[in-house]
Amino acid sequence: MTLKNIDQLFQASLAQSDLSEKQKAVLQASLTLFAEKGFERTTTRDIATLAQVSEGTVYKQFKTKQQILDAILQPFITQVFPQAANEFIAELTARPVTSLHAFIQFIVYDRINFGLTNQKQLKVLVQQLLDNGRLLAELGQVFDKVLQGPIKSTLNQLQRQGELVNWSHARIFRHIISTVLGYVLPIIILPIADPDVEKITAEATEFLYAGLHQKKA
Amino acid sequence: MTLKNIDQLFQASLAQSDLSEKQKAVLQASLTLFAEKGFERTTTRDIATLAQVSEGTVYKQFKTKQQILDAILQPFITQVFPQAANEFIAELTARPVTSLHAFIQFIVYDRINFGLTNQKQLKVLVQQLLDNGRLLAELGQVFDKVLQGPIKSTLNQLQRQGELVNWSHARIFRHIISTVLGYVLPIIILPIADPDVEKITAEATEFLYAGLHQKKA
Amino acid sequence: MTLKNIDQLFQASLAQSDLSEKQKAVLQASLTLFAEKGFERTTTRDIATLAQVSEGTVYKQFKTKQQILDAILQPFITQVFPQAANEFIAELTARPVTSLHAFIQFIVYDRINFGLTNQKQLKVLVQQLLDNGRLLAELGQVFDKVLQGPIKSTLNQLQRQGELVNWSHARIFRHIISTVLGYVLPIIILPIADPDVEKITAEATEFLYAGLHQKKA
Amino acid sequence: MTLKNIDQLFQASLAQSDLSEKQKAVLQASLTLFAEKGFERTTTRDIATLAQVSEGTVYKQFKTKQQILDAILQPFITQVFPQAANEFIAELTARPVTSLHAFIQFIVYDRINFGLTNQKQLKVLVQQLLDNGRLLAELGQVFDKVLQGPIKSTLNQLQRQGELVNWSHARIFRHIISTVLGYVLPIIILPIADPDVEKITAEATEFLYAGLHQKKA
């Protein structure tokens, strides 16, 4: 079953950490506030108040405010995204890919839900990506790794079948990600209360399928 | 001639304002620093130093640091983008649109160059868009307006000719923008020193054309 | 046998106290850290870590950090110094004082060794003396008491023999202490790795003897 | 006329600095508070309040609290002490040295007055010397330099005349300083309200003369 909620992974990541309940509350509160107000405009006093903890406790585990941010972002890069990718891939391999259209539809639907379910986390991540080129580079490496895994054979198969264009997998993914983000990011930023996921999925799928399927000679 | 450098528009916008030379220097310095370090991490002392102006002068025209940011962003929304859009449209209308492929190729090439030439400004804008949903909404209205202008007939014509899919103009633009940003944003953020504009243009055009052209029945 | 190491006295003082092993470790660690970094710059966490004890334990016996310092200094004033003085005096009385020169030489050699052997303790003491006039006053009373003891007769005898100048014993001691500290304190503060005790003793003795012996009419 | 008040030199040093009145007030207030309560126990708020200045102003010139301390101590080492030494030497050379006794008496009287007049400054200096071996080393170099100047010939002359012992000038100075500090430091630390300068001078002079004059064969 594809995991659609980063929180579950984030919670799992927290659970297997050696952090106390209060320190987990600190990370939760920080995540919420960073998403709402941004990193700079969030004070350690804000965090302590929301986490129902003293300011001293905030600094028991994390030596600086920056380290709190790192503690939130690091699992995203090293655990949440790879694991989400793995589960995504597992689902892909579980069901035999019958056609390019089904493949694209699945990806799009899955990733749009993923994005909409985790608006808060994505907002923090995107904000930091803008400030921090290194972070984007790390994220790029995660994607590269995903493309080296089982998804590679799926794409190769679709290309051999003459369904998928013979472009590099990286390029194909770039187009997919761009198109999905073209719908998801405006929703996250604005934010739009009740997006029509079905319509969005249909539109994105339709466009991507047209753009990526092999034209018959 | 399409204007490819926001600076020229920004300068023109400054020129016809009633700001003194020093005030303009303040805005220029602020733009540079906001792009480099972000709004919050830029101090008014930084601005004054780079603008070769006293801190007092910074506050002569702008009552708060936020007003400086507004003074930078507002022209983007109300002047720079509309005017850039107008010039873009003028160019479009000047040359009769012969085919969808030529149309897409022109847009993509033009906008990629626009993005790459104005990395600094775009970075500030994107950062603020993330913090400020209202800004994105305003920008959306600008796009709506553009779509109501001469470009509307061009798109209509392409659709009547059976070249362009019969989707809403907004949706078509969303796909174009997403695809172009999928190439431009990573370059701006990382930043990549010497992007291969020709290759990028070719790839984006190829994908967009495939995705947007009317399939023969 | 003259005791040359305050640690032995300090340990003895600890041994006959009702402090637990851990409490003693707290005092030992505090002494070391106060000497190295000063009282203010030593944190209770530092102390707990070096004493291999929890922070809570530090506060079991001592209600405040200041009380730890008091617990270290108090024995110096009331026990270590008087006892050191007593042993010094015992040694003096054990061997009949044959001449002023021998007397001075013995004192100087003994006290220089005392100072050099207990650099750590002296540094803490001197630092606190500067902050705390009362402490110096208490120390002065200890010296007064010493001068009232057996040493009084020794000095009187040397004065009656016409060897020692007829100054007050307090004044004589002041000159001796000043001269010895003039050599010892720079070594403690700098710190000088390998002081030439023989040379120092010779120089201080030579000067003090010249300054304190009775000039023949 | 020998300058007996460091304040005058300190003020002169401030006057020829480019510090504003308020920033001089910061240094003055800091000096007073550091002497009263020690460096660590003095808060920047204390300083601002006593200097009748905002906390921001405290940090206009000095980037850290430590730099305030440095700004106070540095002139002592590089200016106040050397200049005081120069004036002292000038006075020495102005009046021909008739005898060792007069020489010692002059030095002792002069330095005791110097010390008693500048108790506040000396207390801060001594406290820092204990924490900072490097500072003591720098001070030692200042003394070395003094001993290389005009005072050298005075001492040489007294030694040639057979009045002064043939010890190294450094050693002679060490004994003089020790003896004077033996009287001055207790007064500074305790503090003693109304010291009998005449008596102190007489005692120190008598002892030093006895200790340093050449014994007839």
Next chain:
DNA sequence: TATGAATGAGCCTTCATTCAT
């Protein structure tokens, strides 16, 4: 009794903003 997580007052420092010159 011993622990160490938790507290919160208060510190040093920054920086947007003001205002006398």
Next chain:
DNA sequence: GATGAATGAAGGCTCATTCAT
């Protein structure tokens, strides 16, 4: 108008001290 010294509110962070386990 221009300057930059001065302001002071507020932020990040430390650390002596407490207390539930």
